[in-house]
Amino acid sequence: GVVYANYGRPEDFNWLKSVGVSVTGSVVVMRVGGGVSFAEKVWLAEKNGAGGALIYPDPADLPQDPRRLGLSTHTVHLGSGDPFTPGFPSFNHTQFPPIRSSGLPLIPALPITAAAASNQLSGPPCPPSWRGRLPYVRCVVGPEFSSGQRVKMSVHNVMTPVLLNNIFSSLEGRVEPDQYIILGAQRDSLGPGAVKSGVGTAILLELARTFSTMVKRGFSPRRSLLFVSWDAGEFGNVGATEWLEGYLSMLHLKAVAYFSLDQAIMGKTCLMKPLYLNSGAYSFTAFAGVPAMELRFSEERAYPFINTPLDSVSRLQEVLGGRLGVTGRSLGELVGEMVLRLTYDPVLPLRITSYGQSVLQFSAQLNQHAAELGLSPRWVFSARGDYSRAAESLQRTIDDSDLHDPSTSRLNARIMKVDERRPVIIVEYYFLSQYVSAVETPFRHVIHGRGNHTLSALTEHLALLTSDPGRFDEKRFRRQLALFTWTLQGAANALNGDVWSIHNAH
Known part of the structure; x- marks a missing residue:
């Protein structure tokens, strides 16, 4: 049928x-x-x-x-x-x-x-x-x-090996050259691909040209810049993901942030969307634990010609009322300003407190069903509290720091890098669950990832107690909750840098 x-x-x-x-x-x-x-x-x-x-x-x-x-x-x-x-x-x-x-x-x-x-x-x-x-x-x-x-x-379908070619260009930083701000865009398209690949590639090239000109005129970036044109994006961000997989063991120590320029111009209104599966930025955070974002000019109604033979420059110009050049320049300048700050500021302007609020909402829902399940939510509350306190303490230290004091560079070590005296402290990386296989469940991030280990999966499973009690699996739920809680506690311990303050009752 x-x-x-x-x-x-x-x-x-x-x-x-x-x-x-x-x-x-x-x-x-x-x-x-x-x-x-x-x-x-x-x-x-x-x-x-x-x-x-x-x-x-x-x-x-x-x-x-x-x-x-x-x-x-x-x-x-x-x-x-x-x-x-x-x-x-x-x-x-x-x-x-x-x-x-x-x-x-x-x-x-x-x-x-x-x-x-x-x-x-x-x-x-x-x-x-x-x-x-x-x-x-x-x-x-x-x-x-x-x-x-x-x-x-x-x-x-026939499986055929194909050689991919990602293209890299870099500008080396003068103080922290092993720390990279990465900008990337998909290069390929099966059709005309004005939105799919053309606009993002054009903005990437213009940003690379602009920063290169600045360096020639005397600008000296503190951290390095890496510009990447990805191959095989049309088949599921293959070029970018294979690069991430090849350098996974060290990327979280060196990548400050990733900016995806894919599908950057689809309308006239500037939006910053949450990470989603088909996003060019998604794998960087959900798989590799690297902070990533995707800025976009769009409209409430989606650009209708994406992924079709009609995705042409002329149709995009019609949607934008002939303002493609102006809109592209505006987005390029906005991304460029953010990259410039990450490249130059002594203290990385990264906010690390928001995840605590997401977990608090789930904790409140869990508390409503705690008696019904015979389950104490105190371990979730404790882990959330530890993370929030550690994140807020570090955020205050960052906000109150003297940008002219050379010792402020040590704050960045707590956020994202390693030195001889302290453990590795990388916020997004420590939200990658250690309890699932990267082969079976590549997107291990417990907030942004996909799978039974994530906060969204926990929330959906808990909602079954109300919507469809017969499908609720208490044994599986308890396992999900335990693994999520210890991932969150691990992130809190990592931010603290402590190995002695794990509260555990036997």
Whole structure:
């Protein structure tokens, strides 16, 4: 059978269940968008028992003639990097046999045109919000074609080794040359790629030219700058992730921060989005424990032509009212100012107190169910308190420090580097869980990562006590809670630099 599942979001599959439509063994048809990536759509379809996934661009989301509407190839790997070398670098497949990533789907998935998606289904009618703009199509969810036809899916992919080329350029710092501020952008695109790769690459080149000119005119950066053009970004940030995997053992000691310029111009309003899976910055923090961010000019309604053959400079100019050059310059100047401060300030202007508030919200929810579970939340409260106190103490020391005092450089050691007298203190790095495998669960960061070890997974699991008690697994929850708590306590101990103040009762 064939079932239409709107955007393929969790709430869409829940609605299908509520009206008695099963997707088990069926091919699920989903439309692009809805805040859900290709990989997440396929993963959710598989999770709900589907036998295959087809994804199409609806004219409601991509305003073009549906008879000519198509999509470029998309990655369905729920992860980043080479999906056959998860957690380690892809250097030589002939000597190291491939290991399948846990993020690869087990069901076939393909993009299709809007015209191909317009075949008539039979079954219950769609909710009004599910109705797109396919011409002459009555919106129903399936699971059968009205004509009695059936669908057979097959994917004929061939694995071929390809040499990737990441391109690096650097400006060496004069005081802390082994500390790097990294700027990067994806270089490749399967289509015209104006937003996908063109704008980010142009801004990267302009920033590299500008800083190089400043150095020639006498500017002397305290820390080093590294400009990187990434290859194979179109296939799941492969170039960037493989580099991270190859240098993981030392990057957290040397990388001050990473700025992703991918898809930097998609509208007129400046936004700083939280890290998300398909972001060029995501792997730096969630996998490698390096502070990272992605600035973007966008709009409330997403730029509709991304990942399509219509992602051209002329269409982007139409969206921006002819102000592509001005908008690109504004974003470049904004990123440049932030990079300049990280490059030059004696004390790194990094804020490390916000995670405590995120954990506090979860702790309050846990406290409501503590009696029901026969579980004391005091260890979570204690770890959160230790982290918050350590972070606030260090933040006060940073804020009150004398920027002209040479001893302030030692503060940076507590934030991100190592010397002969102190332990390694790197805030983001210590939020990488030590209790999960980088091969099975590459995104080990307990706040930004993906997997059962994360704060979001704990929160979702706890919510089942209210929404669906039959699915709550107390044994698994207790294990999740213990591993998360000790990761948080480890981050607190690392900020303190103490090895004797671990409160433990036997």
